[in-house]
Amino acid sequence: MRVCADPDNLPYSRADGSGFENRIAQLVADDFGVPLEYAWLPDVRGFIRKTMGAGLCDVVIGVPVGFERTLNTRAYYRSSYVLVEPAGDTSPPAGFDDPRLRQWRIGVQLIGDDGATSPPGHALARVGATTNVVGYPIGGDTPAAARIMHALDRGELDAAFVWGPQAGYYAAQAKRPLAVHYVPPPPSLLHQSFSFPIAMGVRRGDQALRDRLDDFIARRHADIARILDGYGVPRVEDPAS
DSSP: OEEEEOTEETTTEETTSOSHHHHHHHHHHHHHTOOOEEEEOOSSTTHHHHTTTTTSOSEEEEEETTOTTSEEOOOSEEEEEEEEEEOOSSOOOSSTTOGGGGTSOEEEEEETTTTEEOHHHHHHHHTTOOTTEEEEESOSSSOHHHHHHHHHHTTSOSEEEEEHHHHHHHHHHOSSOEEEEOOOOOGGGTTSOSEEEEEEEEOTTOHHHHHHHHHHHHHTHHHHHHHHHHTTOOOOOOTTO
């Protein structure tokens, strides 16, 4: 089983096998009874073309269900942007209309080549939280999520909206206790997704491998869930259900 992966992109993958996608890849290989091999490349522009497109590998363990460059399996988990704040006795915001979100120093991830804000950034702007929001570009020596969580850990931020798998992973490593909460998107932004289903991607046209992975996901769902739980990955239900 040849897997395309980033060699330094925790909590997803790392060359030493310590990411949760590494663990899931090993679970697949063991289930199929085949050895596991990797094609390592930083997950930046051209990743699929330079790995799977070049014939170096056959599977990407984590892609959005609607990703167009691969043929994708059913979703094996669905996560969301979540609010991270210091653990305490006060109740977390139940929605974006909570006045505290206009007062706290809040970190958000900036995504894409143009540094556009993530969905929670749009939601905060809709409720008038602008001057108190700090954006962290994806590009940098360390992931934006790591920089945000470190700033929160140091007390430079009061809260942050971070993509779920990264939020759960970095919150568990923080020196101060941090709590992770799901805050539903405001009704005015229901057209914009805050949660995304994640699948495995194979080479377009390789329906046989896709179908075999679909069967694996159905049979080993509980084992996959245990791996995700071990990394603190928050999951949410499909809004359609």
